[in-house]
Amino acid sequence: MSEETALAYLQTADYRWTRRAFELLGARELTVTPYEGGGAPCFVVEGPCPRCDHHLVDRQVTTGLTGLSGPSRGEGGNRAPAIVLDVTCGCGGAHENAPAGAVGCGASFRIVMDAA
Numbered sequence: 001m002s003e004e005t006a007l008a009y010l011q012t013a014d015y016r017w018t019r020r021a022f023e024l025l026g027a028r029e030l031t032v033t034p035y036e037g038g039g040a041p042c043f044v045v046e047g048p049c050p051r052c053d054h055h056l057v058d059r060q061v062t063t064g065l066t067g068l069s070g071p072s073r074g075e076g077g078n079r080a081p082a083i084v085l086d087v088t089c090g091c092g093g094a095h096e097n098a099p100a101g102a103v104g105c106g107a108s109f110r111i112v113m114d115a116a
């Protein structure tokens with residue numbers, strides 16, 4: 001929690017943030033909580049940002065529910081649907097060089113979970 005380690009704002013969707021988010025999920029530091037939002041499945045993503053480590057809370061509707069749309073492409077045909085959440089850091093922490101009005105450190109990452 002040192003101010004010296006504050007990261008500069010950088011718009012990045014590097015795969016390593018997704019990978020780190022996966023690790024954080026596995027460690028239960030990052031949590032995904034479903035809630036009802038007018039019929040559509042919604043989720044709250046909460047925990048440390050994979051890039052800047054600040055606490056972030058992201059409420060969103062699922063951006064993708066694979067396996068439910070379009071014909072199956074084989075592979076046994078019976079793929080489990082997965083929930084895909086694209087999250088952009090909105091930590092509220094201070095980051096140098098952030099554009100006016102921007103929140104977070106600029107990192108985007110993806111969370112993929114089994115829907116079942």
Ligand SMILES: [Zn+2]
Pocket residue numbers: 049050051052053054089090091104105106107
């Ligand atoms: Zn961040």
Ligand SMILES: [Zn+2]
Pocket residue numbers: 049052053054089091092093094095104105
């Ligand atoms: Zn941050």
